[in-house]
Amino acid sequence: xxxxxxxxxxxxxxxxxxxxxxxxxxxxxxxxxxxxxxxxxxxxxxxxxxxxxxxxxxxxxxxxxxxxxxxxxxxxxxxxxxxxxxxxxxxxxxxxxxxxxxxxxxxxx
Amino acid sequence: xxxxxxxxxxxxxxxxxxxxxxxxxxxxxxxxxxxxxxxxxxxxxxxxxxxxxxxxxxxxxxxxxxxxxxxxxxxxxxxxxxxxxxxxxxxxxxxxxxxxxxxxxxxxxxxxxxxxxxxxxxxxxxxxxxxxxxxxxxxxxxxxxxxxxxxxxxxxxxxxxxxxxxxxxxxxxxxxxxxxxxxxxxxxxxxxxxxxxxxxxxxxxxxxxx
Numbered sequence: 001x002x003x004x005x006x007x008x009x010x011x012x013x014x015x016x017x018x019x020x021x022x023x024x025x026x027x028x029x030x031x032x033x034x035x036x037x038x039x040x041x042x043x044x045x046x047x048x049x050x051x052x053x054x055x056x057x058x059x060x061x062x063x064x065x066x067x068x069x070x071x072x073x074x075x076x077x078x079x080x081x082x083x084x085x086x087x088x089x090x091x092x093x094x095x096x097x098x099x100x101x102x103x104x105x106x107x108x109x
Numbered sequence: 110x111x112x113x114x115x116x117x118x119x120x121x122x123x124x125x126x127x128x129x130x131x132x133x134x135x136x137x138x139x140x141x142x143x144x145x146x147x148x149x150x151x152x153x154x155x156x157x158x159x160x161x162x163x164x165x166x167x168x169x170x171x172x173x174x175x176x177x178x179x180x181x182x183x184x185x186x187x188x189x190x191x192x193x194x195x196x197x198x199x200x201x202x203x204x205x206x207x208x209x210x211x212x213x214x215x216x217x218x219x220x221x222x223x224x225x226x227x228x229x230x231x232x233x234x235x236x237x238x239x240x241x242x243x244x245x246x247x248x249x250x251x252x253x254x255x256x257x258x259x260x261x262x263x264x265x266x267x268x269x270x271x272x273x274x275x276x277x278x279x280x281x282x283x284x285x286x287x288x289x290x291x292x293x294x295x296x297x298x299x300x301x302x303x304x305x306x307x308x309x310x311x312x313x314x315x316x317x318x319x
Binding site: 026044049059077 | 125128129132133135136139140143147150151169173176177180181183184186187188191194195295296299300302303306307309310311314316317318319
């Protein structure tokens, strides 16, 4: 069983990370902003999974399930972006050139 | 559950199966949310300016408050599971009640936020208005925003219902009858919290300094 103190420490850590991610996004750090936000989100999810969801103390079958999920998520993302990033986006012959830099609004009928 | 179901040879085995089953379910849930995240990553890359402009129109105060509320609710949930293991019935019921109340607070604030977005014409298809040069990308952002937060809100509503049912049952029948169900339900609650932790910077913190 988790001790009262460790649960409170995890919560405090989560709150500090929330403060850091929010405060850092008001500084102009270029790509660093996105990086910090993603790393902090991953750390928070890691804390929740390891301590609140007891992943560290879970059976190996459970830990394997969690790891396999993350791995397959990366496979799927890799395949999607491997495609998107390596092929030029060619308009179909019947398409008009992009009407606005923000892309067409598909809500207009 | 005080009795072991007949297909399990021991209570420990039953607990292990229940936990594994919940994690497998959560894996399918992650795969269920993943396309929304993937669509977002595509938009953030291909329509970066529009996504940044659209994110400026979200309410960062409500978003941050809601993140703190959910993180705190997860702590209370973990404390409730701990109290149940220590056979402290009264504090289990109280902690579960508070967890559910924080979940309801989150949903109420989310509702307020949706209402102001409706007033600002930020809902795609419902008279969506945005600066013309960034309109298409912003519409995609808000489409993903309502898709992801709506799906999250449905999950949270289910979580709140489960937590209140646990609280009532723990109060009336005692925590022994809950057995490891509470622990399994808590996994779901923490999962819904984790989804929001990832959504928060994606929605509210894009180019905030701009």
